Amino acid sequence: MRMHMLLIFIVVGVVPLSIFSYVILSTYENKAVNNKRLELQGQGNILSNIIFPTGYLTTSEVNATDHSRIDDEVNRLAEIYNGRIIIVNNNLNIVKDTYGFDEGKYLISEEVIRCLNGSKPWFHDRKSNYIKLTYPITNNNTKEIVGAIVMNFSTREIQTVRLSLEQRAVMFALTLAILIIVFAIYFSRKLTKPLTSVVNSIDRLTEGYLEEEVSIKGFYEIEKISDSFNHMISRMQKLESSRQEFVSNVSHELKTPITSIKVLADSLLMQEDTPVELYREFLVDITDEIERENKIINDLLSLVKLDKTAGDMNISSININELLEQILKRLRPIAKNRNIEMIYESFRPVIADIDEVKLSLAISNLIENAIKYNIEDGWIRVSLNADHKYFFIKVSDSGIGIPEDAQDYIFERFYRVDKARSRESGGTGLGLAITKNVIQMHRGAIKVYSKEGEGTTFNVRIPLNYIV
Structure with a gap:
């Protein structure tokens, strides 16, 4: 350079x-x-x-x-x-x-x-x-x-x-050329020195030293590169921390049901002439643990499948109104168990080109989260609207809300706001990552507005016509 x-x-x-x-x-x-x-x-x-x-x-x-x-x-x-x-x-x-x-x-x-x-x-x-x-x-x-x-x-x-003028011009050009070369050497060294520091930091980052930051003073653009690089390192540190925490949590989550199943099974085997009622009780517990294990595995498989088949979109013209009604019909019993009222508002008929299976998964994740993290006797409001180019889905709830400092990270894989509550509710930190992935595959966008103790609103915007 x-x-x-x-x-x-x-x-x-x-x-x-x-x-x-x-x-x-x-x-x-x-x-x-x-x-x-x-x-x-x-x-x-x-x-x-x-x-x-x-x-x-x-x-x-x-x-x-x-x-x-x-x-x-x-x-x-x-x-x-x-x-x-x-x-x-x-x-x-x-x-x-x-x-x-x-x-x-x-x-x-x-x-x-x-x-x-x-x-x-x-x-x-x-x-x-x-x-x-x-x-x-x-x-x-x-x-x-x-x-x-x-x-x-x-x-x-x-x-x-002319010869005299030409000699003077040559002398002037040579003098200027020497000055330009000296200036160019100085300026190029001054300009590339910070970039060399960035390269060295990248090499250190490649070796696994994520804790180091770059502090470069100089031109405004160079300082912006330094700030962006440090921001990237910060995000990578958080991602690595989340990944390690996720691996630990998933290991624990996968191990706990298996341990419970083994304990229950060993208890049955150690007892002779066990009553049928006890067998039934133990089998119900074993089934619950298997279901819990299955949910974790399904979430992981869903995310992996989306990554591998990002280009395989089964696009067809779907009635979005009917799709939302089907999703709500399936989830209403879960909400009813906590006495949560579900309200559906449709402002106009909407027909759009989507992948029905993938989008159903994304919207279901949003509504399921609204149920999980809601309060007793709360409410969930789902609305559908459209203009000439996009259709809009809004999912609002009266739940516990999301802290402001966590709202920038909730769509990252493995991230969980309240780890203890997520574990209790069976969350793995993958649901919103799957949702955002699906919406982006539809060339759409998703935004969140939330306040702790007052509830959360997710706004989804997707084009009516799928653009390849």
Whole structure:
């Protein structure tokens, strides 16, 4: 990660600077060359206006004074711009060459011919550092082109300035690159050091040291990672504690009925000529213990089965009203034994795509819990409603309630609020975990609202149409 951050800093810092420097230098060069061209074209226009009226292009017509004046002007201009000027008439005959090499000769070139046809060709040779520009000499009265001025001037001073700017840009880029690298090394080390601490803590966590926490000071995001990691450790500690407690409780719960059955059976075997009534009494006790054992095993098997078949949903269109009535009909006798009133409210007919067996198990768990943890002569209210997208089931009771600090954990596996009361009522801490698992398999949600001594309300929301 540190190397990646270093490369990113270099790319983000140096590459844009290099591109920017190149663009600036190229823009400068193009601008300078273009200004030079426009300046030379202006000088060419001045020469053209001087040359034609004097008859300079036809040596037989020009007087010596005019000829000398134009020669001086052409030589002065060539000297100022440190270049060469050649004047050609329309017969391609060289009338003037500031170098004095080709006067009287003919200049046959593409640029001159194009110029005599009305254009003003020019080009910049970057390799040789010169500009070549051809400017027409025009008869101002007839607009006829009677000759051409060929100007060759050096651009070495432009390249010298560009080279100087380029050297400064390179020095600046190298300095900035060094600063970026130093900053990147420092910053990447500062940023990755806390992450290294997190990695070390994860390794310690993998080795089983759940009691250690991470305390990292630095950037806000790093501190958030530290807080989240500590929160995860805390949850894992609670989960591990619950798991260990569950294993202990289940071992005890499974062992106790077996021990009771063995004691009862041994008692019968040790007695001779035992009365039938005593046999019946002992067998009833044995049956109760077997039923208790069976419930624990069934809860465990239900949870395991849900985990293994989470993707196997037998979805069909079910009348939810009838489903709830069937569940309540089955559980009313249990509630009646404690004189608990069960109220069912249905606000509208509801047809939804669900797995009937799984959802029946989830809702049954909620209502059974409302019965188990209710008060004598209490009440349970079950309501059903729906909108265009979801149906809602609410299970409220007048029971003992759930402590506020336990409400975040009641859906965790193996968690039991009141362990002694749960054992007395046959609870294993799996019912609500099974319920939440089923509801989530239906793409739904469940929330709990409770206050100790006043009762509990579970709100279930499930889509009418099952979404794969």
